[in-house]
Amino acid sequence: MNENQSFDGAYFEEERSVDVVNSRMGEAGEPRLKDVLAVITKHLHAAVKEIEPTHEEWFAAIRFLTETGQICSDWRQEYILLSDVLGVTMLVDAINHRRPSGATPNTILGPFYVEGAPHYANGTNICLDAKGAPTLVRGRVLDIAGNPIAGATLDVWQTNNDGFYDVQQKGIQPDYNLRGLFAAEADGRYWFQTVKPRFYPIPYDGPVGKLLKAVDRHPNRAAHLHFIVTAPGFEQVITHIFTPDCPYLPEDAVFGVKRELVAEFRTIDDPALAQDYGMPCPFLLVDWDFVLAPAR
Structure with missing residues (x-):
């Protein structure tokens, strides 16, 4: 037998490429990483093997990944x-975030969350630029048995009527415009004033935007409000409420829409109810309960 035959399994072959590469990892390596x-x-x-790229196509992919890394900064993460x-x-x-039936599902956090939003009393208007359709959001925070969760914190943020977050328009929008922290009352109820959100594009001036254009995909996110809902002893929920009439609802650019998160925005023309909540008349009303699962 040729003395080199015992090493045949170590040499690269197209058919055995995966086995050859993976066999190089040693016993002392970190198990999960391996x-x-x-x-x-x-x-x-x-x-x-399925694509069979040309050398030119492979180097185009390398250039794309290189450009993706080069555009990343402290405030922009193109890989995310x-x-x-x-x-x-x-x-x-x-x-x-696999949760029991009936619990509010998660969706993505998004890149525009800001810590330190103001704490407000229930009923406060978080829209500081007076743009958009007045909207009242109200509901309860409950456990999966339907019991109220007193003191649960709701961290809220959204775009303004022009489709921008405050951090995208420093000096144009007031700081912390359309952001706020609220606490559920003893009966689990919360409510606040805002405006109807609108759709907006994700950043598309970089490599990812070029990729979307090349495959004929738009960059728009369906209109939504963001929420982080927390309470001691319960799993944190990071989620959205989506408007039902947004044209991008079935084709959100980042796949963030879930059927259970599409709300009803009802037009209310009731002067007495408007007065009770300090709203103009007519206004939009969203009734939305959050259901938290026990902490794991």
Whole structure:
């Protein structure tokens, strides 16, 4: 037998490419990382074998990834955006937030969350630029048995009527416009004034935006309000409320829409109810309950 035959399994071959690459990992490596890398290698090689890219196509992919990294900064993460538009962010979120039936589902946090929003009393208007259709959002925070969760915190934020978050328009919008923290009352109820959200585009002036254009995909997110709902002893919920009439509802750019998160925005022409809540008449009303699962 030729002395080199015993090493045949170590040499690269197209048919055995995955086994050859994965066999190079040693016994002392970090177990979880080795498992993850082995799976990624398996599926990456399968994709390359199915696509059979030319050298020019492969280098185009390398340039795309290089440009994606180069545009990243302290305030912009293009790789997260890439994960978003490929549906990976939502998939990871779904895997990590499997909840009992009836509990409010999660969706993505998004890049425009800001810590330190003002604490407001229930009923406060968080719209500081006076733009948009006046909207009252009210409801309860409950456990899965239907019991109120007193003192639950609701952290709220959204775009203004022009489709921008305050942090995107420093010096144009007031700081903390359309942001606020509220606490549920003893009976679990909360309510606040805002305006109807509108759709807006994700950043599309970089490599991810060029990718969307190249495959004929738009960059728009369906109109929504963001919420983070927390209470001691319960799993945190990061979620949205979507408007039912947004044209991008069935094709949200980052796949953030879930059927259970589409709300009803009712037009209310009731002067007495408007007076009770300090709203102009008519106004839009959203009734929405959040249901929290016990902490795991």
